[in-house]
Amino acid sequence: MHEWADFSVEEAGGRTTVVVTGxxxxxxxxxxxxDLRDLEGPVQFVDISAASPIDTVGAWVIYRFAAEHNAEVLGASEQAEVLLEAVEESASTADVAPRRGWFWQRVPAEVGAMVFELGRSMRRNLGFMGAIIAALLMLFRHPGRFRVRALVRQMELVGVTSLPIIGLMSFLVGIVIAQQGAIQLREFGAEIYTINLTGRISLRELGILMTAIMVAGRSGSAFAAQIGTMQLTEEIDAMRTIGVAPVEALVIPRVLAAMLMMPLLGFYAAVTAIIGGAVISQVQLGIPFLTFLSRIQEVVPVTDLWVGLVKAPVFGLIIALSGCYQGMQVRGNAEEVGLRTTRAVVQAIFMVIVLDAFFAVFFTEIGWG
Structure with a gap:
């Protein structure tokens, strides 16, 4: 059991002494x-000659009490004197957190900080893109330095291991599209156009968009976490020390893997969504499964397939760049890995949706709408 510290109050000659023991x-x-916080009244002396041992926390409690009552500390051992001097030097009356400024002061300051941070972020992004371009040029000059095994490994992680979850997600999305579309089209007696709706929206938009969101949450976060952890453990610094370029070894294989696998995953997701729509159409609308699939070939123009395939590598590039960039920016502690991983996913999904909107307008303007 602990022997708790205690104190007693002694009065002598009109002076009050607090004697601390333990x-x-x-x-x-x-x-x-x-108990010392609750003690009221004037105190002239604090006697700690019977208090031993002492650590920094104990010295701080004694110092604070003596300072509040303007009392003198007596009987301090050599160790206690050192600790009391240390806590006295570190004492401060400043607020733990700065006081919040007025609204009209805070808003311009925060907006200005955001603008400066945006400028710094753009500069870092340009530097990162420059490093990637330089690494690609070096690989073109020296193809033997290209890490084929790393590329194949990343293609497996981004593509092959994603097939089950993307397939299940797309199958369910296809069911939802066909079922909800059939409900709305039934009011106009046009249930047969459920085939058109499911085929076109799966190949053109939702197949690749849902795949990009899934890959961003799955592989983009993995890129940021893996590279961020390597930054934290100084593995990347060690790679530079032994003459291995981190961008060549870590970033290029991930970027290429994402760009190569996204078209395949997007096409796979679109086909799976169409199969899901065919299943629910046979169950709910009585449209035979094979009839649904053969009708898809007639009503869906091939341009819808090309639209999805053109968008796919761009989405893969954005996802990989966001994940790798945020991973390379990790500094300080393990919490930074989590923050950067979250930021990588959010940025990738946001940019994918923005680019998807841009592509929708662009393809409509060139006649692929």
Whole structure:
């Protein structure tokens, strides 16, 4: 059991002395701290000659109490004097957190900070893109340095291992599209156009868009976490020390893997969504499964397939760049890995949706709408 620190009050010659006894340690000082805070009245001296041992927390409690009552500390051992001097030097009356400024002061300051941070972020992004371009040029000059095994490994992680979850997601999305579309089209007696709706929206938009969102949450976050952890453990610095370019070894294989696998995953997702629509159409509308699939070939123009395939590598590039960039920016501690991973996913999904909107307008303007 702990021997708790305690105190007594002695009066002599009109002067009050607080005599502290027992160990002044973080594990024994809890009750003493509370009691000293409750003590009222003038105190001239604090006697700690019978208090031993003492640590920094105990010294801080004694110093604070003596400072509040303007009292003199007596009987301090050599160790206690050192600790009391240390806590006195570190004492401050400043607020723990700065006071919040007025609204009209905070808003311009925060907006200005955001503008400066945007400028710094753009500069870092340009530097990162420059490093990638330089690495690609170096690989073109020296093809033997290209890490084929790393590329194949990343293609497996981005593509092959994603097939089950993307297939299940797309199948369910296809069911939802066909079922909800059939409900709305039934009011006009046009249930047969459920085939058109499911085929076109799966090949043109939702197949690749849902795949990009899934890959961003799955592979983009993995890129940021893996590279961020390597930054934290100084593995990337070690790679530079032994003459291995981190961009060549870590970034290029991930970027190429995402760009190569996204068209395949997008096409796979679109086909799976169409199969899901065919299943629910046979169950709910009575449209035979094979009839649904053969009708898809007639009503869906091939341009819809090309639209999805053109968007896919661009989405893969954005996802990989966002994940790798945020991973390379990790500094300080493990919490930074989580923050950068979250930021990579959010940025990738946001940019994918923005680019999808841009592509929708662009393809409509060139006649692929």
């Amino acid at each position: 160990p002044l340690l973080v594990s024994t000082i809890a009750y003493l701290d509370d």
